[in-house]
Amino acid sequence: MTLDSPAAADASREFAAEGWTRHLSVPLAVLRTLGSVAVTLLGLFTLTFVLGRLLPIDPVIAIIGDNAGPGAYAKVAEQLGLDEPLYxxxxxxxxxxxQGDFGRAIDTGNYVTADLARVFPATLELATFALVIGTGLGIPLGVWAAVHRDTWIDQTVRVVSLIGYSAPNFWLGLMGLVLFYATLGWVGGPGRLDIMAQLSHDAGPQPTRMVLIDAALAGQWDVWRNAFSHIVLPASILGYAALAYIARMTRSFMIEQLGQEYVVAARIKGVPERRIVWHHAFRNIRVQLITVVVLSYAFLLEGAVLTEIVFGWPGFGAYLTKGLLKADMNVVLACVFIVGLIFITLNLVADLAYRVLDPRTR
Structure with missing residues (x-):
């Protein structure tokens, strides 16, 4: 076939078309992702709006009270735009x-955005600490249980996971306070800091509003130790629930991989068991574990309500609970939106991690 033959020309055109397809695949993937995010956010906006209109709570009454007259009611409704058509x-x-305007909170009188910026770092710090505990212990325990399948080690890990699934967080929190704080005095009590440590912390810089990080950056190691003593118990309670889920899923994934033919072939070749487990089998479940860890983090961020109440933790969950009790729809709807945004963001992070760890998804 010569260079000027029709077959060569067709091959050249096909090669050029394939090149353009490869060049366009990345922008198209980005556009698809952005479009998916936009549609999801629109659905989230719609959901929170419908919730605000369907719930049997009148935002005007929540602001002015039951004893206000019709004139005051109509004026506040007009200010809130509730006299306009639904669309x-x-x-x-x-x-x-x-624009980030969620209205004002009834309880504090502040803009909800300002309140969220104040309380969310506390939940972020607590959930991150809990995830470190749950991931750092859950993955090794799940691998260990899979390697020693149907032995007493496996049974012990399964029982520990079952308790973590079954026991309510608020009960574990109360028992932990009674034992480790009131009886043994090993940990700090409710709240993020003791009073004196709080005064010292308030006098220093707070760039992240996460006490452990800010205290370390400012060199306030006495404040850091006090904050650690307060966070370790609630983070362990939350982390225990994450540990149970992560250990169970890791065990299931590893059992499936350890039964594959490539594992049998590696053992026949004399490859060390430790290398088979961690270099071969565990490497093949990393992508699956990303979903497990990401979902665990999302649930920790939005599911710490009872733990924050038990431990007097001034975070996102406690703020949402106060909003519900006071029928503050601005707070409730803003928190619902934030929870949805957390799940959307973490799913995007998981998708990006897939592409980094598994070339087949690129």
């Missing part, structure tokens, strides 16, 4: 939320 209310609602 106009939705447009106002969406544009305000896009």
């Amino acid at each position: 106009v209310q939705f447009w106002i609602y969406v544009t305000d939320m896009i």
